[in-house]
Amino acid sequence: MAVTLSEAAARHITKFLAKRGKGIGVRLGVKTTGCSGMAYKLEYADESETDDLVFESQGLKVMVDPKSLPYIDGTELDFVREGLNEGFKFNNPNVKNECGCGESFNV
């Protein structure tokens, strides 16, 4: 059971946390909404909740709430650049299909 960060994702998260000036890591999760069932949640984490599962990856803390874990277990979070646009991408082995844009998915 683990959720990990790619080297690029970790580098950018470290940079963003420094610019933001607070936060102990990131929180990954899912929301049950979206055109194809589920949607990802990607947020700064300021504190860890009592029920959280906390993973260490590339020296950063990754918080996942227990309800989300079954959907994203084994995921690697990556940071990619597409032209002028750049952002994070979930490489999630649980995904069966996703909507065209990849913003929501199904397991």
Next chain:
Amino acid sequence: MALLQLSEPGETPDPHQQRFAVGIDLGTTNSLVATVRHSIPECLAGDGCGVILPSVVRYQRDGKTIVGQEALAAQAADPRNTIASVKRLMGRGLADTDAGMRARYDLVDTGGMVRINTVAGPRTPVEVSSEILRVLRERAEATLGDELVGAVITVPAYFDDAQRQATKDAARVAGLNVLRLLNEPTAAAIAYGLDEAAEGIYAVYDLGGGTFDFSILRLSRGVFEVMATSGDSSLGGDDFDEALADWMHRQASGVDLDCSKSRALLVEARRVKEALTTHPEVIARVPVAADGLRELKVGLADFQQLTRELVERTLLPVRKALRDAALKVDEIQAVVMVGGATRMPHVRTAVAQLFGREPFTEIDPEKVVAIGAAIQANVLAGNRRPGEDWLLLDVIPLSLGLEMMGGLTEKIIPRNSTIPVAKAQEFTTYKDGQTAMAIHVLQGERELVQDCRSLARFELRGIPPMPAGGARIRVTFQVDADGLLSVSAREQTTGVESNVTVKPSYGLSDDEIAGMLKSGFEHASEDMQARALREQQVEAERLLEATRQALNEDAALLEADELLLVESAMSRLQQLATGTDHLAIKTGIDALSAQTGELAARRMDKAIRQALTGSRVDNLPI
């Protein structure tokens, strides 16, 4: 694939709901566009150039228009058709324009706003500004990979209605939706987070390229009120360039220069001025009439001596504004520096001396207005950050949602959302000819309706009969500052509406809420299975219903053996749907879909034949 952004805790947008908005500083000399990504405001760079777009537009004979650095470079070569400082002409008639602009360009009086004659024909200042805004809009869309919901555009605090309206018109011509015009000093104060700071009185000293603007703001309850503004709309960094250019010209030759040479002189003076911010001495290459260039040593002391009077001129409006607001300098809690010209060390020193405190300069003074505008745009677009919402009173303890087909809950407002909050989602009908919809409002974290708390039920009636999936019903959940939930449903085409009001946390103790949360966590994996099963069951039921409907109407289109195959796939799926294996149901759905593919194709052919028979080609509604 859409790339995701890091959000503040509890603020992840719904899919396709991330709303990008930008802040634009439409300056006299330079313009910038900024946005908030990963919750951090930043200026956006163009492809292969920096974040700063010179506010210069060049019109060419072939009808092409060039904006920015390339236009600025052509300024010396083609001065009459290269329009700089167009902001000075916004909303102005010929009589109101300053002499400098009249000398540089071929301005035409047309009764209303002045026009500028160019090789491409006469252009209004609104059109020229819209070219700049268009480049910034395209830059933002390329960077964000999405359409913009709108922009906050900054204007000087002293801009009158005509100038503000002209700015809005320019944005509309450029295809931008203006969320708000924001006063430049307020934007700068927002960038420094002063809106989240203690209440108090702040001053903004903005020495831009072409305008000087001084404002005194009072912050109370998160709202900025402009107490006094003053300034000089014809004083800015450009004047420092001109003073230096004049001096360099006198030192070097003193002979009259032609139009393009004097433009080149001005460009060189600007370079020297900027270099003097970090160097005590700079070698200027001054264009002279007869023999090209002459080198000239310019010291920082020379430049400061030369422009002392200009700096003094900025302090007059500062004192006037303080007098107008009946304030003493020690009542000002902080001074924010804005505009590239405030990088000049002697400007900073003069301001620090007058106020007896060091001004704020940590944020790049050229970017600070755009950054503040971006923060404001982000709030207005609905991507609210905790703490930015001055009405922030509380959060809702448990998610609020409604019942979907198959006994699943759809969460509309997730728990921990700050109130007041309003969210809307569109739903549709499940059966052909469905004219009513039951809305069941639920509270809780579980996936199945039976595990959540029922808050209210109501019905929306009067939906016009349509095929399944045709109706568009917008359900809006709104929790006000007192925690009252009102839910309304509205059919979008007819406008029929129905609603209910409840108090969600009524009757629940803290322990009960904690218990409901805990059970949500404990049943995560079980809920996931249950949700997958219900989803497949709903999908199976929907497909069976659609197939039955199709066979009722068009069973004749199938051969007897084909019909048999469809019917056996149907009964197989019907049987699977009563089981608990969601993967098996999925297989059954796929099998039935495959069997009905041919039927669907023939039905389509038939429908097209019916639509086309007896129609002339040119009467078809194509």
